[in-house]
Amino acid sequence: MGFLMALSSRLPYRVWGDLRGFVASLGGGVLLQAATVGQMGVLLSRIAARSTPARLDRRELVRHMEFMAIESLPIVGVTALFTGAIVIIQAAPVVQRFGAEGLLGWGAGFGVLREIGPLLTALMISGRVGANNTADLGTMVVTEQVDGLRALAIDPIAYLIVPRFFALIATLALMTIFSDVLALVGAALAGEVLVGLTMHGFYNGFTSGLIEFKDVAHGLIKSVAFGFIVALSSCHFGLATTGGAPGVGRSVKASVVASATGIFALDYFLSFVVP
Amino acid sequence: MGSPLETPQPLVLHERPLVKLGRVALDAVSGVRALVSLFLRTLWFTFRGSRPKGATALQAFEIGNRSAPFLALTMAFIGMILVYQSAVQLGRIVPDYSMVGANYAELLVRELGPTIGGLMLATRVGAGMAAETASMVVTEQVDALRLCAADPVDFLVVPRFLASLVMTVVVIVLCSGLAYATGALTALVAFDVRLDVFVNLSLVDFGDVATGLTKSLAYGAAIPICSCHCGLAAEGGSAGVGRATTAAVVLSSLAIIVINFFISASAFLVGL
Amino acid sequence: MMIAPLSKHPGEGDVIVRFDRIRKSFGDKTILDGVSFDVRKGEVFFVIGGSGVGKSVTIKHLVGLLRPDAGDVWFDGVEVSRLTEEEFFPVRKRVAMVFQYATLFDSMNCLENIALPLEKHRGLSRGAALVEAQRLLERVHLGRYGERFPGELGDGMKKRVAIARALTLNPEVILFDEPTTSLDPVSARRVDTLIRELSDTLGVTAIVVSHDLTSIFGIADRIVMLYRGGVRAVGDRAHFRETKDEVVRQFVGGFADGPMEFG
Structure with a gap:
């Protein structure tokens, strides 16, 4: 039980700390984030340098796309159906207040297509495909498989990263279309069952x-941008993995957190910029 | 050549759809059963267990303080995005923005605050919990715990569960406030809605607050159960930790979407 | 720590790999503090020493997986330690490495693992690459196991598949990082035999990191012992058997008591 006691004895310092420690850690945190962004920039430039059509390994690209699509279809589908239903449930009281049930189809469609579809699909793909990508790459790093590639004079960026990078962007865009459709179906069904709006009325709206x-x-457009950020952060944190099995777990966590932050930040700017 | 032994495929891409569907359904049933079992054991040890003092506080610090910056950032953005998008939508029919604030407040309290916040916590906290517990499993620390006659559920899951139950609600309430503030700013800057017009809580009633808090509590319970389930089921070195962490993010997020649907639908049907 | 430049030895023309005053630290921990030795063409050369002394670190400098803080690494008359990653590729095609944990790619079966470098570097079609991979697999006596995935093989077999993969580009030098560690005695001797065979039949230079005494005294032509960041002794098997150096005697004798320090 020694380690448990050691753990709890560290608690007062970790919880309260002192102010100086807090400020220092804040500054250190900012520097660390800046360094991460810088490293992602370097990775991006290396990806770009190897992204000529001639150098792209098409077989790997297709293989990854197939795998990513299959692994994310169920979760994206379930999420979309439920989300579409929730949009209707939440919009119904507002619409009933205005007595404008005919607008429900429009309201749901607008919200789903512009915002909720791309956003939730991106978050789900980040959790499923992005996290998996980081875990895969992280495992390959800590078991020296990436060094193994380098020792075989195979460029890990070109062979491992580039196909995954583009496969992820393409998968997210395709999944967004799929999810838009299913979310509208979910909305129409919920409208019929819960709100009493017929499918026909929904369709007309x-x-x-x-x-x-x-x-x-x-x-x-937003979903392509989200794909870009998920692909970049999942590849970066996968390659930056250190420290054995626990390191892989830490990388996955860092990757999904960075992806989500990036998705929301990009969403904000793009919502204003894109008409 | 011809190997004398069967060669199992590590990845089944082209399974027959019906077979696959059946397998997925069976997996889902046994998965739900395992989750319920873990939940019940967690409840049991919550009242009967003997975990070390301070473990819950440590987890509360991890969930609360350490997740707060991430959650605050994402919720601040979502506040701005949603007010902007709904005002644009409204502008297409009637360019009257006076009720944007009131509707936003209601939607934020009953839906967006808990659910977007919950999804972000599922990502951040769920991945963290799964990574920790899975690492302990594959490095045989959990086995060491068992040899000390300590139940891993009592020592690992219960502190996370209790901490999450409290801190999820706290963090979501705080960050929803932030999202409300950034939303108000967006309305002011982009659509010239004055703050005193935007800040209108007339549509927020008891039902909205109750729905929102119920959701937060349910997410707070679901995230640690889902993540620890994935973490404790890990096997096989670093690849296993990676798979467990990924599975935890997916399962926690999915749990939130499904829970959200059921609570929202019940609230709607009983007229809250 | 003493840092002496290498003296020219008579067989200078035969030297294919030279480590010259290599220094390497990780954080504030200095691992290598002036390591110098030569490897001659075609020999089976062992790098030995206690755990954590930097044996693997040393040889990874030759293929550019690590870069020295100071010092030079020479391969076939060219200083390679300051090449860029891209410039290192030609070197890596001539110097193969077999990693400690074999590091086969989990997602491919054995044949595909071996075929990958053939497709990438020899421009073979997939079919031709697989045929060639099968030939190499037979060379390491694993012809029947081509369809298996690495996870389904024992450690000894994985090592041999990794050796087959290392042979794909007809390398002049092969680095073996602890090839017999964690293997049972029989598998270990098979790997030893294979390394000796490659050197004798193909003229491949083998640089083997090991602390397996049976391997060392079974197949080594020459040996270098690293100790406390530097070279403690270089010589052939007889030299190591008859040395008066107490530290070396303790290591090769496998005695628990003696002057050796462990980090």
Whole structure:
């Protein structure tokens, strides 16, 4: 039990600390984040340098896309169906207050296509595919498989990273379309079952002309950007793994946290910039 | 050549759809059963266990203080995004923004604060818990615990469960406040909605607060159970830790989406 | 710690690898503090020493997996330690490495593992690469196991598959990082035999990191012993058997008591 006692004896310092320690750790944290962003920039430039069509390993790209799509289909599907239903449940009281049930289809469609579809799909793909990618790469690093590639004179960036990078971006964009459709289905079903709005009414609201192609494009442009951030952060944290099995766990956590932060930050800027 | 032994495929890509569906369904059933079992054991040890003093406080620090910056950042962004998007949406029919604040407050309390916050906690806290417990499993520290006659559920899960139950609610309430503030700022800057017009809590009633708090509590319970389940089930070195951590993020997030649906639907049906 | 430049020895022309006053620290921990030795073409050369003395660290400098803080690494008359990652690729095609844990790629079966460098560097089609991979697998006496995945093989077999993969590019030098550690005695001797065979039949230079005394005295042509960041002794097997140096005597005798220090 010694280690448990040691653990609890450290508690007062860790919980309260002193102010200087707090400020120092804050500064250290900022420097650490800056260093991470810098390393991601370096990784990105190395990926870009190896991304000519001639150097892209198409077989690997397709293999990764297939795998990523299959592993994320169920979770994206379930998430989309439930989310679409929730959008209707939450929007129903507001719409009923205005007495504008006919707008429900439009309201749900607008929210799903522009915001909720891309955002939740990105978070789910980050949790499923991004985390898995980090875990894979991290395992390859700590078991020296990446060094093994280098020792065989095979460039790990070109062979391992580039196909995953583009496969992830493509998968996220495709999954967003899939998730948009399913979320609308979920919304229509919930409207029928819970709110008493017929499918037909939902459809009419959805196609009333208030939803334009640019709303769909808005969502898809964002999803490509999210794919970019998830791909970059999952590859970076995978390659930066140190410290054996616990290190892999830490990397996965760091990767999903960074992806989520990046997704929200990008979402904010793109919501303003993209029409 | 021709190996005398069967060669199992490590990854089954082209299983027959029906077979796959059946396997997924069976996995889901046994998975849910394992989660319920872990939840019950956790409750049992919550009242009967003998974990070391301070373990819960340590976890509360980890969940509360250490996740707060991440959660605050993401919630601040989501506040701005949502007010912007809903105002744009509203602008297409009636460019009258006076009720944006009131509707936003209601939606934030009953839906967005708990759920977006919960999803972020599932990512940050869920991955952390799974990574820790899985590392302890594959480095045989959990076996060492067992040899000390200490139940891993009592020592590892219960402190995380209790800490999460309390801190999830605290963190979500605080960060929802932040999201409200950034939303108000966005309305002011982008749509010229004055603060005194935006700050309108007339639509927030008891039902909204009750729904929001119930969701927060349920997420607070679900995240550690899902993550520790994945972490304790880890096997096989660093690859195992990676798989467990990934599974924890997915399972916790999925749990939140599903719980959200059921609580929202019940609240809607009983008219809260 | 003494740092002496290498003296020219008579067989200078035969030297294929030279480590010259290598220094390497990790954080504030100095591992190598001036390590110098030569490896001659075609010999089986052992690097020995206690755990954590920097044997693996030393040889990883030759393929650029690590870079020295100071000192030079020469391969076939060229100083390689300051090459860029891209410039290192030609060196790595001539110097193969077999890692301590074999480090086969988990997601591929044995044949695919071996075929990968063939496809990447020899421009073979997938089919041709697999045929060639099968030939190499037979060379390490594992012809039947091509379809197996690394997770399904024992440690000794994995090591031999890794050796087959290292042979793909017809290297002049092969680095073996603890090839017999964690193997049972029989598998260990098989690996030893294989290393000796490669040197005798293909003229491959083998640099073997080991603390397995049976391997050392079974197949080594020459041996260097690292101790406390430097070279303690260099010589052939007879030299190590008959040395008067108490530290070396303790190590090669495997005695618990003696002057040796452990980190």
